[in-house]
Amino acid sequence: MNGVRRKLLALLAAGVLNPIAAWAATWNKDAFSAKNAGDALKNLGAASPQPSGDIVIEAPQIAENGAVVPIEITSRIPNTTSIAVLVDKNPYPLVGRFDFKEGALPFLKVNAKMGETSEVRVVASAGGRHYVATKEIKVTIGGCGG
Amino acid sequence: MRAVALLAAVALAGPAAAQSQFEKYQQMTAEGSPVELFEMEGEALWRKPQGPRNVSLEKCDLGKGPGVLQGAYAALPRYFADADRVMDAETRILHCMVALQGRSLAEASKRLFGNADNPSEMEYLTAYVAGHSRGVRMTPGTEHPKERAAFALGQKLFYHRAGAWDFSCTSCHGQENKRIRMSELPVLDRPEDARPIVATWPAYRVSNSQLKTMQWRINDCYRQMRMPEPNFGSEATIALNLFLTATGQGAAYNGPGTKR
């Protein structure tokens, strides 16, 4: 990450990149490096979210392959400003976090990798409070394995 | 009224293939598939002047006339008089690379199967060509004597047990409701099972992030059958492809697909 920042700064200094087009490039390294979902959420500032039935996770219960697991998320919580997706049993559970500003709806469809059968955890933030919904997705092995 | 119409439609469609426990997975991965990226790259390659003659493939005749892409894939494999043989999409594209672009067969077929980091020209092009048949009914050639001979040979190959492990295609694709690991196996000599399969190749395989063609599918089956390797575009592979496609003819083409 630091390497990337340095590279970007060097490019900026050299005038290669137009500063206006350049990225703010914030990436929550601590949250993404966390090895369990709890630590990842702490680093996102969303520790102990409360369960909510207003986060809808649309995903298959059983996946034919863990390399691509489609997950569709809708938050019906008013004024949702961000959605984070975590796969509990992945080596690094945090898959991504999306901030929704004015003009965007709190909806997201993403393909995630899952190393094994796991709970998928979706955390939505609204008005400084955090909410969570989970869904188990079973990952299977297919094919001849050759 | 509507229910009646629906019932009638179901009755017309005949017995459906066994319901998959992965139906939702397959539907969602197809909706969220990156397969169109391969069609895009294929389009660029289709239009790119290449070879000693420095021409593109835009005048390639895939069976519907020079340059006609619409519906061409859905009518393959078929007999081509100019080559006096039955050809599938990949073989025909290869033919055009040689005949139109002036490339040597050796050069054009140097790298037919790619990998995730570097897909092959053939894979991109096949995706592009196939994309122009979406919604078109699959009608491979089944009338020319050479097409009929290819079907008969493909059928014999399908049931032919050989190799180090005594496998035929039916070892895996011959019985209903069987699986390899969790992969559900279509019974490929049953039209209702073959239809959705032949209508979705070439396909993006999520397990290895690659766009794969029917030639590859047949090649990789023979690899896992512990057989020697089939020659790309050989009479045997095209015969098998025609047998499968003719068995599954009639469904609207719905690819390039997305598979496990």
Added chain:
Amino acid sequence: MKRILPLAAAALLVSCAAPLPVGERPKLSERDLDEVTAVLKRDFHERGQAKMERVELDEVQRLCNVHADNPPAEQARALEAKLLAAIPFPSGSLIGDWKAGEKIAQSGRGAMWSDKPGEAAGGSCYNCHELSPKTTSFGTIGPSLRGFGKLRGSTPEMQRYAYGKIWNAKAYNLCSQMPRLGHSKTLTEQQIKDLVALLLDPASPVNQ
């Protein structure tokens, strides 16, 4: 033959063409087998350990092919007896290490052109069979083998049966879909003993 047929003849050809025998399994003759073998010799090439000799049919493959896997019982029994007599059973206990056996059962590698010769092969067992309850992604082409030893015990006769079946499944059921893992030199004697242990050892997860 001229390829450009007069229009009328072409039309006749089209209208007269009988529908293709879709969905029908043809009866294959010895001549058909030879024709297909010749096609394979022409259209396939050796790669790695997958040599061209693999397209040659042996007695078992011929008989099963011409009878669509349902050979006359008498012929099948005679050939099975011959195959059974040819299995090189090792002396002593046939029970190896079930932990090694579990790894062999999991692996789908071996005997393909993509496998390095000499590298340990797998038995592809889980591709078709249920074995340990811990592995939920198992195939169903073969019967479930869960509790195999618990149900049958691990007598010397049962060890011999399990060993022989893995070495040459065709000696017990001529047109079985199961590969002849010993006969084809896919698995070694020790590997087959390890698989016998996976099936019969009371400590094996298969018997839990």
Added chain:
Amino acid sequence: MAGPMKMRATLGNGFTDVRVLMTHPMSTEQQTKGQPHFIQNVTVKVNGKTVIEGEISQAVSRNPVFSFRLAGGAKGDKIEVSWLDNKGDTNKTEAAVA
């Protein structure tokens, strides 16, 4: 070099559906012996204004495909989606709402 992207933005029932495809290896630590290569930032803009900012990890599948929804929208609105990966590579694509 960044591979192609593809985007479709269509008017739905009171919202705009944005579906975007990205060519990227999204390789993990495990796959690369500690040299992962993956997109970290995804940004969606409407008529120049940022509406979605995403941070993602190596656990997003190879050749990422995202769907987003924008409130309201009108034919011709200019949508831009861009990404930045952990090696400093970027790419972007634009489409008008259809």
